[in-house]
Amino acid sequence: xxxxxxxxxxxxxxxxxxxxxxxxxxxxxxxxxxxxxxxxxxxxxxxxxxxxxxxxxxxxxxxxxxxxxxxxxxxxxxxxxxxxxxxxxxxxxxxxxxxxxxxxxxxxxxxxxxxxxxxxxxxxxxxxxxxxxxxxxxxxxxxxxxxxxxxxxxxxxxxxxxxxxxxxxxxxxxxxxxxxxxxxxxxxxxxxxxxxxxxxxxxxxxxxxxxxxxxxxxxxxxxxxxxxxxxxxxxxxxxxxxxxxxxxxxxxxxxxxxxxxxxxxxxxxxxxxxxxxxxxxxxxxxxxxxxxxxxxxxxxxxxxxxxxxxxxxxxxxxxxxxxxxxxxxxxxxxxxxxxxxxx
Numbered sequence: 001x002x003x004x005x006x007x008x009x010x011x012x013x014x015x016x017x018x019x020x021x022x023x024x025x026x027x028x029x030x031x032x033x034x035x036x037x038x039x040x041x042x043x044x045x046x047x048x049x050x051x052x053x054x055x056x057x058x059x060x061x062x063x064x065x066x067x068x069x070x071x072x073x074x075x076x077x078x079x080x081x082x083x084x085x086x087x088x089x090x091x092x093x094x095x096x097x098x099x100x101x102x103x104x105x106x107x108x109x110x111x112x113x114x115x116x117x118x119x120x121x122x123x124x125x126x127x128x129x130x131x132x133x134x135x136x137x138x139x140x141x142x143x144x145x146x147x148x149x150x151x152x153x154x155x156x157x158x159x160x161x162x163x164x165x166x167x168x169x170x171x172x173x174x175x176x177x178x179x180x181x182x183x184x185x186x187x188x189x190x191x192x193x194x195x196x197x198x199x200x201x202x203x204x205x206x207x208x209x210x211x212x213x214x215x216x217x218x219x220x221x222x223x224x225x226x227x228x229x230x231x232x233x234x235x236x237x238x239x240x241x242x243x244x245x246x247x248x249x250x251x252x253x254x255x256x257x258x259x260x261x262x263x264x265x266x267x268x269x270x271x272x273x274x275x276x277x278x279x280x281x282x283x284x285x286x287x288x289x290x291x292x293x294x295x296x297x298x299x300x301x302x303x304x305x306x307x308x309x310x311x312x313x314x315x316x317x318x319x320x321x322x323x324x325x326x327x328x329x330x331x332x333x334x335x336x337x338x339x340x341x342x343x
Contacts, residue, residue, distance in 0.1 A: 019083050021107075023261060027167045029084040031058045035091035036065055041098045042090040045121050048238035049088065052164065052181070052216065054134050058082055066091075068101050069246060072110040080108040086163050096245060102159045106258040112250040114152075114159055117243040119211065124237035131236050132179035132218055137166040139177060139219075144185035152209060152244055153185070174229070179218050179236065186210040212242040 007013035032050050034043070050057045066074050068089055075087055087103040098118040104111045124131065132138075140161060146153040164181055188210050217233040224230040250258075279291040 024168050027056045028086050028162055028165070029056045029058060029082065030086035030088055030163060031060065031078055031082060031084045033060050033066060033078075033087060033089045034063050035089060036063055037092050038063070038090045039092045039098060041118055041121050042092050042100065044123055045100065045118050045238065045240060046088060046090050048124060051124070051134065052138070052238075056166065058084060068103055068110070068113055069115075069248060072103075075103055075105065075110055076108050079105045088163075099245065100242075102163060104159060104162060106254060109254065110248075111254060111258060112155065112159070113246075113248040114156055115245040115247065116156075116212070117245050118240060119243055120239075120241035122237060122239035127235055127237040129234045129236050130218055136176060136178045137169065137172070138164055139180040140164060141180055141182045142184075143182065146185055146188075146210075147183075151249075152206075152247060153212075155247060155249070156212065156244070157183070174221060177219050179216060180233065182215045182217065184213045184215075186213065206244045206246070209244045212244070214238075214240040214242060 007016055030050075030053050032046050034046070050059060064074065066089060068075060068087075075089075079085065079087075085105050087101070087105070089101040089103065091099050091101065093099070096115070096117065099115055100118060101113055101115045103113040142157055144153070147157045148154065160181075160183060216236055216238060218236045220232045220234060221229040222232060279293075280288065281290075282288055
């Protein structure tokens, strides 16, 4: 394993902080690894899948002696060194020909894996149709109830979503939707209904599980006379028929840690991103507004500005003498001022 490196400057510190867990993760980087023995079908399938994954894809050109289900130390080492969380390992043996293993890691530790067998493969070059622009975010479509009910297909759906999903975006324009990846399931064999209902050893038998069909289509938007365009799908490849083989489920404690969300900061709570506070809301402009409740006020006791016009009139008793005295004082003051001016 790699040793823990302490940041020596601000640049290395920012690089290490970028690798820390985030609430909204960046696009997952996938590493494509070839085993000791790979055939033409596995090599071609990995090349086509890497073309759909670019630019978040790293290819290892050399062959590696690797057995993920027996020893995953190599995957953990590569994950920590390259900051990658997804793996696609190609391996072809006599017992399991044309095999592809999709592995997912968390905190540089292998979380879960699923092995798929490539029963049929059709390359992009055989479809004389326009291709999508590399690097665009694809749309995903899963056409079967088993992806929501059967544990093996639920795991496969989660792995494919993490593998092909790019950056999380809030909104996207229609011209940016160029291709769609459709994943469907073949008709279930008669033993499938009983296997799912029993939930015993038959449910884990991969021979009784139906095959998975992965197809890729380009999206063409045509005018329809309304604001919603008419959509046409054209198959561009690759086309794969996959069969489920071995799998490794995630450890419950590790899965719980992977799904744990960090606590929001005080600033985020004040902006309304966290738990909603009473009598506080964020308007459309992003400003925080609050409502304050106070007791009923008595306007008669309200303190106003002191002015002569607002003073109460003096009472009639004794009022004339006071006014005359004030007038005499004012006359004496004015006479004194006049004498000073004359002098």
